[in-house]
Structure formats: structure tokens, C-alpha cells
Amino acid sequence: MRLLRALPFLLFVFQTVASVNQDGLFLLKFRAGLDDPLGALSDWKADDETPCNWSGVSCSAAGEVTAIEIVGQDLQGPFHPLLCRIPNLSFISLARNFINSTLPDAALTPCPALAHLDLSENLLVGPLPSSLAYLPLLRHLDLTGNNFSGAIPPSFGRFPNLENLSLVANLLSGTIPGFLGRVPSLRQLNLSYNPFTPGPIPPELGDLVSLRVLWLAGCNLIGSIPPSLGRLRSLLNFDVSRNDLEGAIPSSLAGLTRVVQIELYKNSLSGEIPEGLSKISSLRRIDASMNRLEGTIPSGFFDLPLLESFNFYENRLIGGLPDSVTRAGKLSEIRLFSNRLNGSLPAEFGIKSPLAVVDLSDNLFTGEIPRSLCEQGLLEELMLIDNNFSGAVPEALGSCRSLQRVRLGNNLLSGEVPRSLWGLPHVYLLDLAGNKFSGRIPPAIAGATNLSNLILSGNEFSGEIPTEIGTLASLYELSADGNRLTGSLPASFINLAELQKIDLERNSLSGEIPDGIQAWKRLTELNLAGNAFSGEIPPELGSLPLLNYLDLSNNSFKGRVPPELQNLKLNKFNLSNNLLSGDLPPFFENEAFKASFLGNPSLCGDLPGLCSSKGSSRKSQGYLWLLRSFFILAGFILLAGLGWFYYRYKKIGSAKDEGDKCRWTLTSFHKVGFSEHEILYCLDEDNVIGSGASGKVYRAVLSNGETVAVKKLWCNPQNSAAGDAFEAEIATLGKIRHKNIVKLWCCCAYKESRLLVYEYMPNGGLGELLHGPKAGSLSWPMRYKIAMDAAEGLSYLHHDCVPPIVHRDVKSSNILLDAEFGAKVADFGVAKAIEPLEKGVKSMSIIAGSCGYIAPEYAYTLRVNEKSDLYSFGVVLLELVTGKPPVDQDYGGKDLVRWVCGTLDTKGVGHVVDPKLDACFYDEILRVLNIALLCTSNLPMNRPSMRMVVKMLVEARPEQTRFADSLKDVKHNTGLYDGVKP
Known part of the structure; x- marks a missing residue:
């Protein structure tokens, strides 16, 4: 109970x-x-x-x-x-x-x-x-x-x-197995981007009658596309891109009566486009770029009422289509560039479809540009460069106020450009280069308030440059070389504060360079060669901070060479064949500049071929007086130097005595003019310029006036193997010779103590400039150059060193900047050489690297190869684009990579790019952002090689590529970002 x-x-x-x-x-x-x-x-x-x-x-x-x-x-x-x-x-x-x-x-x-x-x-x-x-x-x-x-x-x-x-x-x-065709319930089969053994597409997949998605991109497929796939009546998405398929596109694919998207790009397919594909009424997108297709485009594609995107081009948008090109479910985007397609476009093209983008560049198209391309008034981009289009530009295009990009370069077009086309309000790129256009640049150009790039090179334009061009506040490139322009530069030119490039070479321009050019603070290139300009060269040119290309040759400039030009850091400099006179500024009296001044009979300098004998004699007398003054000054310096030497000798002597006791040994990797004793003398706490996980760094000014950086590594007496590993690493790193790797002069060793002597980098680390007191001081061109320099240094380590070297601690503070902001990769304290027998993968007993830069697979598997450096470099690129540090409390417990991805998804790219950067570089910044996202993919196999990163960075510059976007699959591979094609 x-x-x-x-x-x-x-x-x-x-x-x-x-x-x-x-x-x-x-x-x-x-x-x-x-x-x-x-x-x-x-x-x-x-x-x-x-x-x-x-x-x-x-x-x-x-x-x-x-x-x-x-x-x-x-x-x-x-x-x-x-x-x-x-x-x-x-x-x-x-x-x-x-x-x-x-x-x-x-x-x-x-x-x-x-x-x-x-x-x-x-x-x-x-x-x-x-x-x-x-x-x-x-x-x-x-x-x-x-x-x-x-x-x-x-x-x-x-x-x-x-x-x-x-x-x-x-x-x-292995190969893709045919037994997958025995799963009749399958509606989606995605096997893309696996390193399968090269093999064909199994014909048995044609038995999957319920299949809606077949995605076999990047699967090492070979052979031809089996005709049996035409039996997939329910298929909506067919993607066999990025393989090595060959042969013709089978006509049986016309049996895919419900297909919406066909992706065949980057194969070796040949022959013509089957006529039957143009009869699939559900088709909205087809991409067969980067193949060997020939012939004409079947006429049915131009009448297909539901086609949204028809692509036969070499580089594509990242991710899906923009909203602006999917209007009304009709043809709005046609990109066919970089093939061998030919024929002409139908005259009625555009009447039935609200076209937004037409890109037929780099093909063999002929005939005239259809007048009806902008019939619906929605055309935003018209790119026809590198074809054989002929005739005049249709007058109707001048009424297309929606246009933003117009590229008609390198065709056979002629006649005058419609006056109204010059003044379209939304056009920011107008490229008419390499044709036979004639006529004048009209005052109506004042209406092009958004114009950034005006490219007119290699035509027959004549007359004066209109004064109204000075009202284009956004203009940062004017290229009109190889025309018949006359008159002088309008005074309104000085109002163009955003100008970066002026190329007016080989015209008939005259007069003087206008006053006030110091307003061109962003100008990097000025080319006025081959004209009839006169007057004196303005000294204000020497005050332009970014000018690195100056060509005033083959004109009639007179007077002296302004000494202010010595302030410029010039990659191209030419003042030859003018009427200049007087003495050369001292900096230019160098054999390297000789060709820059030839053809100026009255210009004198200590270079063969300049000035007359009289001038040389007068100059010799001046040098004699200078020599006498030098000897007098040398006497005073000698007396002072003897006193300083005695004091210095005692100091170095005491350091030497101490060094003799310790028996320091110096191993040099370059010819050096100092001893270990002089280095030891400089290891004073007042000279400390940095401290990190591997040691403390000192700034050492040597007796010969040279400055070096000395890293004193933390010692670990209990680790006897560390010394041997140190010697092995030094033996490898001491052989590195590259302009973008910090030079290791020598190392000093005694027992457990180690000193590394590097070249001194006066502008310090990139991290300090991006995130320290000087944050925001780096412009985008400087950031881009730093990215290129660092990428080339890492590419050398990965691809040109034998065995390859993995840095393992790539970060912004380990990218150092010299006096001219050239970037060099530094700090190899944890670098590892990857031996060939290890097949490129090395397991580490501990995680090396810095928080925010460590690749996911490295942190959890301790497997390291070049892809680990790729991830870290991608974080550095994100720092350059965003201006933000790799880790920060504002990220809510995330690192920079996850913050960027989350922000892109929720707020858009405008909240990611550093607001301190100039908006005129926006397209280029987006390209570098895309490269960074590709480098920071969670999957190592999706990250490109460092050599490929260098190539993509080179192509990211608008002036260096016509089709700059080579990151089509960032969204497919990472799911991070729907990018924007430049």
C-alpha cells in the first residue's frame, strides 16, 4: 500500500x-x-x-x-x-x-x-x-x-x-557509368566538375525518360554527343560544357521538345548549328561558344518567340541573366562573339524582339547594321567589333536613348556618324575605332553627359575638337589618334578632372597646350606625338602625380626642358624631334633617356648626339668649375669623416669582440658590403620596426649608407631539429630570384640564434596602409598594381621554383611595398617546399597561417598545397576591394570571406566595394572581386592556379582585353555571387 x-x-x-x-x-x-x-x-x-x-x-x-x-x-x-x-x-x-x-x-x-x-x-x-x-x-x-x-x-x-x-x-x-540509366525515377542528374577518367557520355542515359536536368559539365567527357539523348522528352536543362566532346551537334537534339537551356560551350564540336534547334519553341538559352562551329546562324533563331539568350561567345556572365534582359519572354540578349560565324543579319532583326544586348564581336559577319535593332527602344549594348560590317551607321540608332555601350571598332564602316548618336545621354562607352568614318565631332556631344570612354582611333574624322567636349565631367579616356583633326586643344579641356588618358597622336593639331593642366590629377597617359603643337612644354606637367606616359615627339615645342619633369615616374617618355634648346636637367643626362631627346639640334647634354661642339665646350667649363668645388667640399668631408670613422670603429670593434666570442657565422646569398658585426651592432630596441610570431624585425642603417631589415628569429633551444630545418629552408629560399619576392641578402647564425637580413621596404606592409592610420590612401590603380605584383611573386614560387614552394602565410602584412609602392612577398618563416614525390600535397603537424587567411581544408585536414596559398591570396584581394580587415567584430563572428558572401546575397555588391575608391574603376573592381571569390572557393579544386590568377588579373584591365570576364562559373562552383559583365 x-x-x-x-x-x-x-x-x-x-x-x-x-x-x-x-x-x-x-x-x-x-x-x-x-x-x-x-x-x-x-x-x-x-x-x-x-x-x-x-x-x-x-x-x-x-x-x-x-x-x-x-x-x-x-x-x-x-x-x-x-x-x-x-x-x-x-x-x-x-x-x-x-x-x-x-x-x-x-x-x-x-x-x-x-x-x-x-x-x-x-x-x-x-x-x-x-x-x-x-x-x-x-x-x-x-x-x-x-x-x-x-x-x-x-x-x-x-x-x-x-x-x-x-x-x-x-x-x-572512373568513367560515368551507364548503369545510372537504369534509375527510371531520376529527374535530376548532376555530376559536374569531377575528375572522371576520360570517357564518353553513356548512351544509356537516353533511357531516363523522366529526366529534367542533365548536368555533366567538366567531367572529362570525350567522343561525340550520343543521338540517344534526343529521347529525353522531359529534359529542361542540358549541360555538357567544359569537356572534350567532338563531332557535330546531333540533329536528334531537336527532339528535346521541352528544353529551356542547352549548354555546349568549351568543347571541340564542329560543323553547323542544326536547323532543328531553332524549332524548339520552349528554348530560352543556348550556348555553344568556344567550339569549332562554322556557317551561318539558322534563320529560325531570329524568329524564335521565346528565346531569351542565344550565346556563342567566349566569356559569359557569372550566374544568371540580369532582369533587364528577360523582358516579355522574347529575344532580348544575343551574344555570339568569338567564333567563325558568317553571313549577314536580317534587315528586320529587332522588330519582333525587345533587344537589350547584341554582341556579335570577333566573327566574320558582313553586310550592313540592321536599322531595326532598337525598334523596341530598349537596346542597351551594341557590340560589333572585329567583323566585316560595312556601310553607314543607321540613323535610327541616334534615337535609341537607352544605349549605354556602343562598340563598332575594327569593321569596314564608313560615312558620317549620325549627329544624334554623339549626344546620347546614357552612353558611357563609344568605340568607333578602326573604320573609315569621316566628318566632324559635333557640338551635340555635350549631351553625352555619362560618357567615360570616347575611342575614335584610326578613322578619318576631321575639323576641330569642339569646345563642348569640356562639359563631359565623366570623361576619362579620349583616344582619337590616327585621324585628321585640326586646330588647337580647346581651353575647356582643363575642366576634365577625371581624364586618365589622352591620345591624339598622328593628327594635324596645333597651338599650345592650354594653361591649367595641373587640374588633370588623374592623368596617366598624354600622347600628342605627330602633330604641329608649338610653344613651351608646361612645367605643370611635372606636378601630375600619376602621369607615367608622356609622348610629345614630332611637334614644334621650343624652349627648355622643364626641370619639373624630373619629378615624374615615367614608363614612356619621348620629347624627340622638336625645337627644344638649352641644357638638359641633370636627371635626364643618362644614356637611358638619349632616344627621348634626339632631333632637337639646340638641346645640350652630356650625351652623344646632343648639342654642338660650342655648347659642349661651354658645358665642359661649367664642369671644370664644378670639379674644383667638389675637391674643396671633399676636404671638409674628409676631416669630418675621420672623426666619425674613429667613433664608429670603436663601436664596431666592441661588437666584433662580442661577436668573436659568440662565433657568429654569415651565409650570404648575394654580394654584400657589410659584415655580421655591423648587423649585430644595429640590433637595438630603438631600431625595432615590427614584431611577429616568428621574430622581431629591426631597421639597420649600415656604414655604407644602405638600409636593410634584420629579422631576429625567436629561438627554441629544446628543438634540435629546428636548426636543421632552418638551414634547409634557407638553402631553398636563398636561391629565389624574382622582382616580386623580398630579397634575402644573407643569414647569420650562432647556436639557436638566427638572423635574416632582407632588403628594406620603406613603405612597410600592405595591411598597415589598408587598415592603419593611412587607410584609404591607396587609389584603385595602386591597389591593382599591388595585387598584380604579389600574384606574380606567388606564381613564381608555385610554378617556377623546383621544388615548388608554398608560402603558407600569405596575408596583407606579408606583402611589403618599396619606395614606389611596388609589392614584394615577404616572411617565409613557415614556407614549405613541396617535393615531387609527395604529389603536391604535404601534411603538416600544426596549422601555420593567420586568422582569416587559412583555407578551410587546411584548418581541418592539415593537407597543404598551392591551393592553400590561393585561398589566402583571395582574402588579400578581398581586402583590396573592400578596404576591410580579414577578421573584425563587425562581421558577427565571421571572417571577411563569409561577410562578403553574405553581404552580396543580402545587400548587393554596392555594400561590399570600398566607398573610398573612385567609381570610374567600378567595372574593373568587380572583375577583381570575382577573381577573389574564385580564389576563396571552399573547394580547392575550384580555385585556379596562381598562374591563371595572374592571367585573369591582366585581363581584368579594360584597356587590355575586349572580353574581360573569364569567370563564368563562379556562381556554379561557389554559389556566391551573380556578377556583372563589364
């Missing part, structure tokens, strides 16, 4: 001790095996009655756990098999975390209710579990972006109900 009375109390006690149900206990066990740095699972508590209110957990009406969805929370640890012990669990999504280790068969066998499994973008390794195919209700399987390896298991041909299979961007090998 007493026991019955106590039973309610005992039940209460039992419920208090074990309040959470069995599902909750399994979840707590799962959580116990994870590291949760962001506290995403902090509300998972054992004293709750049910886990249904826990973050990421969903339950049925009966309180049974049915779904777990924890995405992008940086969870770290293995996938726990106890999750599959939850009987009614049908949905698991742990995407974008750091779930690691393998995924054994036993972990998934007891998942009878599982219908949806998403473990994409994690760090899982090993083979694909065969047991996945035996889950009876599984419909969605996404393992994208892991490191699974080996072949696709044969059991994957026996899924009973699978609809979506995505294995994108893993390390799968």
Missing part, C-alpha cells in the same frame, strides 16, 4: 531525471560529437521535455522528430550514425558546414524513413556509401562539394525511388 502511494512521486522523479524523449537523446549524442563555434545548437538542452523547439529541428503533430536542417553554421565533426536511429526522420540537411571524416555504410543503413539527404559543401572523404541505394524512400541525395573519391558504386543503379542525384565537385574517378 505504501508502495502504491509512493508511485506518483517516483514517476515524477524519473521524468525529472530523463525529461527529454528518446529522439532528443539521439540528437544530444549527435551534438556531443560536434564542435559548434557559432553556438547554433546552444538551445539543445537535456532538461527540455521535447526537442521540437530546438534550433534546426522539426517535428510531426505527434511530437516525433521528422527533420533536421542546420545549414551554414560551421559545425565541425563527423556524421553520427545515431541520427538514423530516429525512426521517423525523413529530412536531413547539414549543408555548408565542416562535417568531416568518412560516411561509412553503417552510418546510413538504419534510416528507413529518410527521403531527403543534403550534406553538400562539407569535408567528407572516402568512397561513396553503397548502402545509400538501399534506402527505400530516398528521393533527394545531394553530396555536392565534398572530397568523395573513387568510382560511383554499382549499387547506384538500383535506387528504387531516387529523383535528384547531385555529386557535383568531388574527386570521383
Whole structure:
């Protein structure tokens, strides 16, 4: 009786001790095996009655756990098999975390209710579990972006109900198996970007009658496209891009009656475009760029009512189409550049479709430009460069007020440009170069208030440059070389404060350079060669801070060479063939400048071929007087020097005595003019300029006037192997010879103490200039140059050193700047040489690097190769673009990479770019941002090589490429950013 009375109390006690149900206990066990740095699972508590209110957990009406969805929370640890012990669990999504280790068969066998499994973008390794195919209700399987390896298991041909299979961007090998064609329920098959063994597309895939998406991009496919794929009547998206497919596009693809998108670019397909493709009424996008297609475009494509984007070009937009080019479901964007397509465009082209973008550049098109391209009044971009178009520019284009970019360069166009075209208010790029245009530049150009680039080179334009051009406040490039322009430069030119480039070479211009040119603070290039300019060269040119290209040759300038020009840092300098006279400024009396002054009979200087003998004699007398003065001054210096030498000798002597006791040894890698004793003397706390994890850095001014940087490494007497490793690293790094690697003069060693002597970099580290007191002082051209220099230095380490060298600590503070802001990579304290036998991968016992720069796979697997440096360099590029540090409290616990990605998704690119940067570089900044996003991809295989990064940075400059955007697949590979084509 007493026991019955106590039973309610005992039940209460039992419920208090074990309040959470069995599902909750399994979840707590799962959580116990994870590291949760962001506290995403902090509300998972054992004293709750049910886990249904826990973050990421969903339950049925009966309180049974049915779904777990924890995405992008940086969870770290293995996938726990106890999750599959939850009987009614049908949905698991742990995407974008750091779930690691393998995924054994036993972990998934007891998942009878599982219908949806998403473990994409994690760090899982090993083979694909065969047991996945035996889950009876599984419909969605996404393992994208892991490191699974080996072949696709044969059991994957026996899924009973699978609809979506995505294995994108893993390390799968073998060929794509034909047995996948035996899963009739499949609606989506994504195997892209895996290093499969080269092999054909299995014809059996044509049996997947329910398939809607077939994505096999970047799968090492060879052979031809099997005609059997034309049986996929339900297919909406067909992508076999970035392979080595050859042969013709099969005409059977016309059987894809519901297809919306066909992607065939970057293969070796040949022949003509099948006529049948133009009859697929559902087709909205087709891309067969970077192939070997020939012939004309089937006429049906121009009449296809639902085509939104028809692409046969070499570089594409990142991600999807802009909203501006999907109007009304009709043809709005046609890009066909960089092929061998020919023929003419139909005269009615544009009448039926609201065209926004037409890019037919770099083909063999002929005939006239259709008058109806802007019939709907929505045309924004017209790019026809490098073709054989002829005739005049249609007058109707002058009424197309929506136009923003017009590029008609390098064709056979002639006649006068419509007057109204010059003054279109939204055009920011007008490129008419390399044609036979004639006539004048009209005053109507004042209406082009948004014009930035005016490129008229290589035509037959004549007359004077209108005064109204001085009202174009946004103009930063005027290239009109090789025309017949006359008259003088209008005085209004000085109002163009944004000008960066003026190229008026080979015209018939005359008069003087107008006063007030000091307003051209952004000017980098001034080319007036081959005209009839006269008067004196303005001294104000020497005050232009960014001018590095100055060519005034073959004119009639007279007077002296302004001494102020010595202030310029010039890459191109030419004043030859003028009427200049007098003595050369001292800085230019150098053989390197000789060609810059030839053809000026009255110009004197200490260079052969300049001035007459009389002038030389007069100058010799001046040198004699200078020599006498020198000897008098030398006497005074000698007396003072003897006193200083005695004092210095005593100081160095005491250091030498101390050094002799310690027996310091100096190993030099270049010819040096100092000893170890002089270096030791400078190791004074007053000379400290920096301190880091590997040592303290001193500034040392030597007796010969040279300045060096001395790094004193922290010593570890207990680590006897460290000395041998140090010697091995120094032996490798001492052989490095590259203009963008800080020069290691020598090293000094005694017992555990180590000194490294480097060249001194007066402008310090990039990190200090970006994030220190001088933040914002670096303009975009300077930032771009720093990025290029650093990339070339790292490319040398990765590709030109034998064995390759991985820096392992790339960061902005390790990119040092010389007196002219040239960048050099420094601090190789943790660098490692990757031996060939290790196949490019080296495992480290500890994590080296700096917070915010460490690649995800390095932090959790300790596997290091060149891709680790790529990630770190991508962070440096993000610093240059955003002006923000790699880690900051404002990021809410995230690093710079995650902050940028999140901000792009939620607020757009305008909230990412450093507001201190000039807006005129916006397109170029976006290109570098895209490169940075590609470098910081979570998957190492998606990061380009450093050699490719250098190439992409070179192409990012608008003046160096016509089609600058080569990052088409950033969104596909990383899911980060829908970019903007320049």
C-alpha cells in the first residue's frame, strides 16, 4: 500500500531525471560529437521535455522528430550514425558546414524513413556509401562539394525511388557509368566538375525518360554527343560544357521538345548549328561558344518567340541573366562573339524582339547594321567589333536613348556618324575605332553627359575638337589618334578632372597646350606625338602625380626642358624631334633617356648626339668649375669623416669582440658590403620596426649608407631539429630570384640564434596602409598594381621554383611595398617546399597561417598545397576591394570571406566595394572581386592556379582585353555571387 502511494512521486522523479524523449537523446549524442563555434545548437538542452523547439529541428503533430536542417553554421565533426536511429526522420540537411571524416555504410543503413539527404559543401572523404541505394524512400541525395573519391558504386543503379542525384565537385574517378540509366525515377542528374577518367557520355542515359536536368559539365567527357539523348522528352536543362566532346551537334537534339537551356560551350564540336534547334519553341538559352562551329546562324533563331539568350561567345556572365534582359519572354540578349560565324543579319532583326544586348564581336559577319535593332527602344549594348560590317551607321540608332555601350571598332564602316548618336545621354562607352568614318565631332556631344570612354582611333574624322567636349565631367579616356583633326586643344579641356588618358597622336593639331593642366590629377597617359603643337612644354606637367606616359615627339615645342619633369615616374617618355634648346636637367643626362631627346639640334647634354661642339665646350667649363668645388667640399668631408670613422670603429670593434666570442657565422646569398658585426651592432630596441610570431624585425642603417631589415628569429633551444630545418629552408629560399619576392641578402647564425637580413621596404606592409592610420590612401590603380605584383611573386614560387614552394602565410602584412609602392612577398618563416614525390600535397603537424587567411581544408585536414596559398591570396584581394580587415567584430563572428558572401546575397555588391575608391574603376573592381571569390572557393579544386590568377588579373584591365570576364562559373562552383559583365 505504501508502495502504491509512493508511485506518483517516483514517476515524477524519473521524468525529472530523463525529461527529454528518446529522439532528443539521439540528437544530444549527435551534438556531443560536434564542435559548434557559432553556438547554433546552444538551445539543445537535456532538461527540455521535447526537442521540437530546438534550433534546426522539426517535428510531426505527434511530437516525433521528422527533420533536421542546420545549414551554414560551421559545425565541425563527423556524421553520427545515431541520427538514423530516429525512426521517423525523413529530412536531413547539414549543408555548408565542416562535417568531416568518412560516411561509412553503417552510418546510413538504419534510416528507413529518410527521403531527403543534403550534406553538400562539407569535408567528407572516402568512397561513396553503397548502402545509400538501399534506402527505400530516398528521393533527394545531394553530396555536392565534398572530397568523395573513387568510382560511383554499382549499387547506384538500383535506387528504387531516387529523383535528384547531385555529386557535383568531388574527386570521383572512373568513367560515368551507364548503369545510372537504369534509375527510371531520376529527374535530376548532376555530376559536374569531377575528375572522371576520360570517357564518353553513356548512351544509356537516353533511357531516363523522366529526366529534367542533365548536368555533366567538366567531367572529362570525350567522343561525340550520343543521338540517344534526343529521347529525353522531359529534359529542361542540358549541360555538357567544359569537356572534350567532338563531332557535330546531333540533329536528334531537336527532339528535346521541352528544353529551356542547352549548354555546349568549351568543347571541340564542329560543323553547323542544326536547323532543328531553332524549332524548339520552349528554348530560352543556348550556348555553344568556344567550339569549332562554322556557317551561318539558322534563320529560325531570329524568329524564335521565346528565346531569351542565344550565346556563342567566349566569356559569359557569372550566374544568371540580369532582369533587364528577360523582358516579355522574347529575344532580348544575343551574344555570339568569338567564333567563325558568317553571313549577314536580317534587315528586320529587332522588330519582333525587345533587344537589350547584341554582341556579335570577333566573327566574320558582313553586310550592313540592321536599322531595326532598337525598334523596341530598349537596346542597351551594341557590340560589333572585329567583323566585316560595312556601310553607314543607321540613323535610327541616334534615337535609341537607352544605349549605354556602343562598340563598332575594327569593321569596314564608313560615312558620317549620325549627329544624334554623339549626344546620347546614357552612353558611357563609344568605340568607333578602326573604320573609315569621316566628318566632324559635333557640338551635340555635350549631351553625352555619362560618357567615360570616347575611342575614335584610326578613322578619318576631321575639323576641330569642339569646345563642348569640356562639359563631359565623366570623361576619362579620349583616344582619337590616327585621324585628321585640326586646330588647337580647346581651353575647356582643363575642366576634365577625371581624364586618365589622352591620345591624339598622328593628327594635324596645333597651338599650345592650354594653361591649367595641373587640374588633370588623374592623368596617366598624354600622347600628342605627330602633330604641329608649338610653344613651351608646361612645367605643370611635372606636378601630375600619376602621369607615367608622356609622348610629345614630332611637334614644334621650343624652349627648355622643364626641370619639373624630373619629378615624374615615367614608363614612356619621348620629347624627340622638336625645337627644344638649352641644357638638359641633370636627371635626364643618362644614356637611358638619349632616344627621348634626339632631333632637337639646340638641346645640350652630356650625351652623344646632343648639342654642338660650342655648347659642349661651354658645358665642359661649367664642369671644370664644378670639379674644383667638389675637391674643396671633399676636404671638409674628409676631416669630418675621420672623426666619425674613429667613433664608429670603436663601436664596431666592441661588437666584433662580442661577436668573436659568440662565433657568429654569415651565409650570404648575394654580394654584400657589410659584415655580421655591423648587423649585430644595429640590433637595438630603438631600431625595432615590427614584431611577429616568428621574430622581431629591426631597421639597420649600415656604414655604407644602405638600409636593410634584420629579422631576429625567436629561438627554441629544446628543438634540435629546428636548426636543421632552418638551414634547409634557407638553402631553398636563398636561391629565389624574382622582382616580386623580398630579397634575402644573407643569414647569420650562432647556436639557436638566427638572423635574416632582407632588403628594406620603406613603405612597410600592405595591411598597415589598408587598415592603419593611412587607410584609404591607396587609389584603385595602386591597389591593382599591388595585387598584380604579389600574384606574380606567388606564381613564381608555385610554378617556377623546383621544388615548388608554398608560402603558407600569405596575408596583407606579408606583402611589403618599396619606395614606389611596388609589392614584394615577404616572411617565409613557415614556407614549405613541396617535393615531387609527395604529389603536391604535404601534411603538416600544426596549422601555420593567420586568422582569416587559412583555407578551410587546411584548418581541418592539415593537407597543404598551392591551393592553400590561393585561398589566402583571395582574402588579400578581398581586402583590396573592400578596404576591410580579414577578421573584425563587425562581421558577427565571421571572417571577411563569409561577410562578403553574405553581404552580396543580402545587400548587393554596392555594400561590399570600398566607398573610398573612385567609381570610374567600378567595372574593373568587380572583375577583381570575382577573381577573389574564385580564389576563396571552399573547394580547392575550384580555385585556379596562381598562374591563371595572374592571367585573369591582366585581363581584368579594360584597356587590355575586349572580353574581360573569364569567370563564368563562379556562381556554379561557389554559389556566391551573380556578377556583372563589364
